[in-house]
Amino acid sequence: MTQTKDIADLTxxxxxxxxxxxxxNIDNIMSCYLKSPETLLYDPCPGQYVGWDTxxxxxxxxxxxxxxxxxxxxxxxxxxxxxxGHTFSIQVWKFKKPDGVVEEIVHRxxxxxxxxxxxxxxxxxxxxxPMDLLGDMRTASNKP
Amino acid sequence: xxxxxLFAVMPGLALLGAAGAASAKDAKQDEDAIRKLxxxxxxxxxxHDVDKVMSVYWNSKDFVLFDPGPKIVRGYDALKEAxxxxxxxxxxxxxxxxxxxxxxxxxxGYAMSLQTWTFYKPDGTFRKDEHRxxxxxxxxxxxxxxxxxxxxxxxxxxxx
Numbered sequence: 001m002t003q004t005k006d007i008a009d010l011t012x013x014x015x016x017x018x019x020x021x022x023x024x025n026i027d028n029i030m031s032c033y034l035k036s037p038e039t040l041l042y043d044p045c046p047g048q049y050v051g052w053d054t055x056x057x058x059x060x061x062x063x064x065x066x067x068x069x070x071x072x073x074x075x076x077x078x079x080x081x082x083x084x085g086h087t088f089s090i091q092v093w094k095f096k097k098p099d100g101v102v103e104e105i106v107h108r109x110x111x112x113x114x115x116x117x118x119x120x121x122x123x124x125x126x127x128x129x130p131m132d133l134l135g136d137m138r139t140a141s142n143k144p
Numbered sequence: 145x146x147x148x149x150l151f152a153v154m155p156g157l158a159l160l161g162a163a164g165a166a167s168a169k170d171a172k173q174d175e176d177a178i179r180k181l182x183x184x185x186x187x188x189x190x191x192h193d194v195d196k197v198m199s200v201y202w203n204s205k206d207f208v209l210f211d212p213g214p215k216i217v218r219g220y221d222a223l224k225e226a227x228x229x230x231x232x233x234x235x236x237x238x239x240x241x242x243x244x245x246x247x248x249x250x251x252x253g254y255a256m257s258l259q260t261w262t263f264y265k266p267d268g269t270f271r272k273d274e275h276r277x278x279x280x281x282x283x284x285x286x287x288x289x290x291x292x293x294x295x296x297x298x299x300x301x302x303x304x
Contacts, residue, residue, distance in 0.1 A: 082250025
């Protein structure tokens with residue numbers, strides 16, 4: 001397996017994951033994660049989500065909360081060696097609430113991937129939102 | 145609590161024999177090295193020891209830090225400036241490493257951790273936050289260095 005191919009595969013997988021999230025296609029979203037009780041998600045909200053089943057529940061909750069989403073990826077960086085890969089990117093998301101209000105939030109997303117049976121699976125995702133640490137703890141309104 | 149062995153070794157590694165055992169030994173050494181880097185960073189951050197902190201990072205303009213604030217720090221030199229600025233604002237820091245998971249394969253490694261940091265200002269005020277930290281490491285010239293750090297504090301749910 002060449003590193004060039006690994007990077008191309010991880011790039012495609014990351015874009016597929018973003019598209020699935022925007023389309024709220026839960027099966028496609030979850031196909032990107034390692035189906036394990038130990039897959040770990042740090043998302044922008046407090047706490048951590050451990051396990052594929054828990055992560056699926058979180059996504060389903062988000063889809064109820066925001067019936068429509070649009071995501072744009074910027075500055076994708078990809079690396080791989082052996083059976084581990086990593087990606088990090090800036091993602092600008094627009095979330096439409098049920099009342100029609102649209103929120104734009106910048107996410108910084110870091111993912112760790114492991115090759116399992118020839119397919120890259122996300123074993124860890126860390127999505128964060130920049131904050132005004134000296135202010136009122138609301139998200140900082142920055143652009144990447 | 146996660147089991148670190150999920151991320152550390154592939155299933156069935158024990159069946160690979162001597163080569164597998166050697167790989168497992170190498171993986172263990174790599175994980176130990178990465179674990180040590182996480183502790184070094186925490187120790188350096190609390191001691192205001194900029195050289196110690198910076199020793200864990202890749203000395204490259206391509207280093208990236210997603211820090212909890214709005215800035216994205218790009219490059220080793222900018223990171224060093226950020227640490228020095230932080231040491232000026234906060235006179236003292238205390239940290240606990242609440243949870244740590246590491247893994248490595250080939251020249252890529254990672255650490256994901258929960259850390260509680262308390263930052264004190266000279267006037268005695270302080271803030272205490274739970275940080276979720278993900279580090280990506282590469283082995284360059286035989287030495288593990290952090291090429292990306294994603295350090296975040298959870299946001300207020302009410303804003304989302």
